[in-house]
Amino acid sequence: MTRGQLLVQKRREKGLTRSDLAKIFDVSEEKVARWEAGELPDSEYLLRLADVLGISVEDILREDAETSPEESAQAASSEACKEALEVQAASSEDAAPGVPTDDAGNDAPVGRTVRRGGADAPSGANGYSPLERKVGYAILAIFAVFFLVAAAVKIAGYVTRPRELTEENYREYLEIEIVPETSYNPEAYIVRVTALADISDLSLTLSLVFPIIALNEEVTRTVSFSGDLSEGEQREEQVALPGISLGARWESFSVSGGLR
Amino acid sequence: MKQKYDIRFLICQIAVAVLGAIGFFAGGRPEGLVVYLPDMVLSIAMIYFNYSLCKWANRWHGFWNERNPGSGEPSRYFQLSGKVGGWFLYLLGLGCAGLAWII
Structure with missing residues (x-):
């Protein structure tokens, strides 16, 4: 197994996409693709890459990286899931992820998005965005004050109307x-x-x-x-x-x- | 939590719409409610259910026009245009209610 193949295998075992790795290391996806094609990552990324993928720096540095017996067993046991992971990785690398929101209505932090059967993640939700609520409350307050003042003027005009x-x-x-x-x-x-x-x-x-x-x-x-x-x-x-x-x-x- | 905030805002929207409706009675123009009430109901629903409406429109368009329709997920622009339209209708109704109060 080459260095690039090892990186691909370990990345998929961790359930990460190229996009995820690119974001973690603050590099472009093309750079990650070049690493997986066999290019040696820069020294500043080696330690962290090894840590993220759960391998040693030596494995990355080796041109023909060989997995340890334990890692071989793990790879074999995850063979059934590999195909599903590849499908997910392929679809996630092509399509833009959806933007789920957290409880406060803010966009959730960027991370893994799990898709089933190739369906797109929801690109929105019913309701209001936080900015919409803020601006909306201001507009509603203006109108409410206006209506209440107009009602007060009407009531005052009726109460003080001429009676004779x-x-x-x-x-x-x-x-x-x-x-x-x-x-x-x-x-x-x-x-x-x-x-x-x-x-x-x-x-x-x-x-x-x-x-x-x-x-x-x-x-x-x-x-x-x-x-x-x-x-x-x-x-x-x-x-x-x-x-x-x-x-x-x-x-x-x-x-x-x-x-x- | 988001749903709680959304429901709260929805209630405020409806409350201001009701205040506006009272203006048609106070101004002696109850016939204006024939246009005002449907406008408010439509605009508030459009604003709240904007995503679902956009998705339904996309799905229906895909079902009608395409052999292999997609998921129907609406683009940000489509959703934004729905929101802008909904708010425009809502504010237009409130403006008419304001005129009914003062004229």
């Missing part, structure tokens, strides 16, 4: 329109009130002045609305005039009510 309809805030809750009944020479107008929110006990009084063209004078009409209005509800009052009027102006206005 006044002349200062009625425009937010009431829409008042005065529209002519006909588009041409109107002699009657419709006063329409639309509730923009739920209003209870509405009391709205409008005093409107209509200039009558034919009579050359102004006519005052008072319109009142009362009761409960729900959001979107409309009330109308018709105002009949003695002649044609092209517009109206408000003379006085009063409003009161409760906001739900």
Whole structure:
């Protein structure tokens, strides 16, 4: 058995691949392949190589390394496993190993990977990586704070909402329109009130002045609305005039009510 | 241990999604939940089961297109693209929920 064959045999007996040896000695796989082809390893690797493979330095230095009787017996007894080891070594030297994770979710230290039947090791796992969890917690915290602040503002706005309809805030809750009944020479107008929110006990009084063209004078009409209005509800009052009027102006206005 | 950390993070994801869903009611837009809830369910599932989904997609593609399909192990790029897509959907949903809260 040559030096190279001895190294190959011992490596396989230890269940190591060329890649594993390369990593242990911090050399390239090509270098390990050259050792196994018969090249004498550098002196700095001899002691450690002998220790890792379980042989003596003399065995490595010998051109035609002969195994001891004990080693021959071991080699014979492991003959049944050798074929499986060769298959594993061949597949592990060709394919990239998988990356199992340890309990903390970190990548496991590089070492032997045992494969069965040539199947690839899992290349990942369900769940989250540690970096993903870190960044994810930061993003979730930002959104959670935002949602909680928005909820607090909504609750505060609801608690401090105005409870009464006044002349200062009625425009937010009431829409008042005065529209002519006909588009041409109107002699009657419709006063329409639309509730923009739920209003209870509405009391709205409008005093409107209509200039009558034919009579050359102004006519005052008072319109009142009362009761409960729900959001979107409309009330109308018709105002009949003695002649044609092209517009109206408000003379006085009063409003009161409760906001739900 | 990893599973415990993962479950904890998953619960936080779901909790923030629920907070966002409340915003649709608070903002008076419950009809937005029709899009929001499926988006959240889909994105959270995509993020958590990313590896299994990628592997299933590869296996199905190999079964359908190849005579001798391989193991279906997804590449890192495929897994990364699945994660990016899942997180994009999730953050998009949270953004819409944020708008529902403030508008």
